[in-house]
Amino acid sequence: MKVKKILTSVLVASAVLAVTPTVSLALGGPSGPKLDYQIPGKLGYVMMDPYGYAPLTAVITDGGYKVKDAHVKIVPKKGGQTVEYDVNNENTKLYAGIPVFGLYPDYKNSVEVSYTRILGTKSEKFTETYTIYAPPVFQTGNGIKQGGLPYSSVTVEKVDNKFKDRLYLLNNIQGKAGGKSSKVVWNNPSGGALEWNYFSNAFIVDTHGEVRWYLNAEKLINYDDIYNTGIMMGFKQNNDGALSWGYGQRYAKYDIMGRKVFNRRIPLAYNDFSHSLDTLNNGHFLMRVGSADLKRADGKNVRTVRDVIVEVDENGKVFDDWKLFDILDPYRDVVLKALDQGAVCLNMDADHAGATLSSEELAKLDKSDNFGDIVGSGPGRNWAHVNSVDYDYNDDSIVISSRHQSAVIKIGRDKQVKWILGAAKGWKKQYQDKLLQPVDAKGNKIVCEDETSKCPGYTGDGDFDWTWTQHTAFVIDSKSNKDVVYLSVFDNGDGRGIEQPAMASMKYSRAVIYKIDQKKMTIQQLWEYGKDRGIDWYSPVTSLTEYQTDKDSVMVYSATAGMGEYDFKAGRALGAPQPEIDEFEWGKKEPSVKIKFKGTGAGYQGMPFSIQKALSK
Template identity: 60%
Template sequence: MQKKWIALAIAATIPCAAFAIGGPSGAKVDYEVQGHIGEVMANPYGIAPLTAVIRDGGYTLSDVTVHIVPKQGGQPIDYKVSRTQLLTHGGIPVFGLYADYLNTVRVEYTRTDTTGKSEKFKDEYKLYAPPVYFEPAGNTMERAMPFGVDVKKVDKEFSDRLYFVNNLAEKSGVGTRAVWNNPTGGALEWNFWPQNTVIDTKGEVRWYMFANPIYDLNSLYSAGVMMGFKQNDDGLLTWGYGQRYVKYDILGREVFNRRLPLRYGDYSHSMDDAQNGHYFLRVASSNWKRSDGKNVRTVRDVIAEVDANGNVVDEFRLAEILDPYRDNVMKVLDQGAVCLNIDASQAGKTLSSEDLAKLDASDKFGDIVGTGPGRNWAHVNSVDYDPEDDSIIISSRHQSAIVKIGRDKKVKWILGSPEGWKKGWAEKVLKPVDAKGNPIKCEGSKCEGDFDWTWTQHTAFKIDEKSKGDIIYVSAFDNGDARGMEQPALPEMKYSRSVVYKIDQKKMTVEQVWEYGKERGHEWYSPVTSLTEYQADKDSVFVYSATAGANFDLSTGAFTSAPNPFINEFKWGAKEPSVEIQLKNCTGYQAWPFSVQKALSQEAK
């Protein structure tokens, strides 16, 4: 008898959820259901903790609207949900929850049961979302995660903006365990924890990626730097990292997560989607046979075009299209900041002709500045497909050049200093003109008036909405290192610019129509990374000066803080920004306006 009571007492301590499997009460749902449909699934796919799905409960839902109630004085997020999204997620997708906060979410919908009976409901949900978490690197420059935010200015017209921010953690001891040297060269040492967020104009994080389920610094094929994020026309996110290129929706649902085709390696910087469903990936050759017979793994100098199924349909091998031995820019680069290879002890130092000659004569290959395949001679950091003439526009940092290349692999034009281009390329360099079409006088790499070339630039994008026929507009972030093909007398003299050019592809001329940043001087200077991109929805230019404001100790030759990037957005042609938000203590790569409506409201095409 005593054993029977003990058994009953033990059974009484078992949570009632156990009966959901079966037993006296039968199978049943035994978790909280707040509204008139189904249960809530928080972080449904494991990598987006500030999202949820309110399950449809077996009903058919329609006319769905979601309202994330803002904090006091905060920014509301409202969106309709498309039938596509309702069917895909089996319920109502919830995006934009505040971190470490009990959120209030209001949903309106029509519920239809299997008999065809329809009812309208307005439900209110209380949903807690966890704090933002990123893996720490374990160094002295890290502060609060993910970063501080100082909202300096937001005009009313831009107050509904959400900004996707692609930042990078500092290099960590964990991330430096892997070195790939097969056959020789490569760029696998680019291996930092990702810090990807969406912030609102109040400075609040409304989405972040918990990357750990799809990312592992200790794995050759699951690590690298997450870069090249883009919200495609279908609302989905594409990007790549290390040896992978991927596509996900904003709730974290995987569309594809693929290894690079074996012919290539070391993805970084750019993944551009074309109108036919193809993707242009900035990669490198995994095995290049040099003219001297040596096999090398190249560095950031190949663009592979893959179709929707991952088959390679074409490639642009830049060492065969451009001049990989043009070294003018490489000899004047600041060796302290060669993109993410930042070494404060080398700040202000440059390479002499003798240095480059010794390097070129050696068997030292890899992610180092030098000429020829197997070294970082091109450093392509953006690719933009132009369907008008079936060509690509690339930004080559280490040539300080923006280049358009046709499907025939011939250079159409070069936007950059004419210095150092040999016959065959020299004829393709665009000629600067003023607003009236008159030639601008230039000597070497310096031009009169308001015109300047870009220097170690990032993100050369065609502005489709402003372009027509042979007259096209191209935006870029002119980082400004080695401006004028030289280093300035003082580091504080360096500055960056956001710039827009008007190119007449028939006349082979270029006009500078807008710039910003020169007047901000060194405080706005970003030695590496960053972005400029036109936004059609508000007829604006978005800018991320992503590595501005790092503090540097000249006595020790070391950085004492991470950068403090600037987010700016300008009405077309405006001299002053409508938005200025400064992030604190973080290393930025790129950022851009994110559309929740594109992600969740539009039907699949």
């Protein structure tokens, strides 16, 4: 027994010596805990990308001290934008030091920090400057074309002083990930969310167009696992400053330093998240999904497409759902027949640019067993294409944007339609009293022709038009109440007036603000932008319009501007996506911010980001 104990002690001692730094041995053997990393200042070491998802972040670790009242300033490049913020004392504990956000990639950043350092009863204040090198932006490509980050060029045309401190979170889509993705189909011949399993990215730029943060999706996505892949969409900054979004069969929440709050499968009764995730003040989430298994009236079982809203609580349990194929008319096809088949969501097909589906073609499709993410009527096909959902706190309702119905619709908790913003043509009798009546500023009725599918604003001669294949319909909470709703919408403009124009160059998109009197069932157009920009600003798909409370402004992201050009003689599309940020002071006709991008891939959505909300509060 004694020999065994001695042998064990020798083995343990040998193991310790094997991992002890050689500098300790040179000093005569191990002598207790000793640092073997660089300490560049008065605290601990600098830890880059602490959680592995945010490469342009770092933590100046506390070094065993208590740190409070920290302030961080990223010294800008010459003529650049300062990123500066206080750090909440709770966050210095959470990150074990001072979190650093906003580093320039591939650059030696000068980071100024001030803080109070406490050890025992001794408290000292310090101001220091750290030099922190951040690596270049990296994203795997598909070996065919450049896209995503870094972009090929950015043009900052205008930034008014009021907006010079803005940071913008952009969510863009690069294209298919080569052989890594698009291998799985839910419904033959087309798939669900995984059909759009493209490279996607989320990054933050300043008002000089410099990247100051990006999400390392390479570590998040596993293309070989159908339950851990998909295009990232629906980004929101939560009240606690963290980011939430969804992808494929998952939804997730991470903070700006890359710390995972949660990453969950969507509930098993649903499938194929895409487009929209709304965060509620009570911790619930509204997600646009499909039904994982629906038995149609004809006895066929299908997975439905972009036509279900599910509400989950803070723990991921299902709280409620809205099955739109039971609430709306999934066989209303007047808009489907007017869609440009060359631009249906992300399906940009130059061979079908300007083409539409005839009544005969739709009828033939409806009788077939072709289901999936294809334009067609009835459950199991892309009849609704809901691309946003927003919650109205005033009456416990949801507001959805249905691209393939060219309608914004409010639905109550009781699953009853409250109103419909859109052309009256094709709606059944049971919905007729839900259609909003356009009025002018004096409350006078605006007459729209052809069952209200064409209004005076259609030709540019009036101040009202409906939205067409729109994206994002958001309630402006701070201006709305139980009687009146202010709504921001991005009117993409495809199929305007339920038809395709004689020439593609006649197309245009708009950012629009509406005022809806819910008692009188009237709608007034308050503001619009984009009609005069014409085809150059036209975004056939994606994009966003959203009110921003902090600056009383309207943020607009024309995310696929530049893709509308088409050479009919050559029979091909000419345009490449050139997303554009425009931000307006409330009521102003010209933007206070205008920033254009090239080489980012197709844009999806963009929004201001608050570093103060993320780290200061």
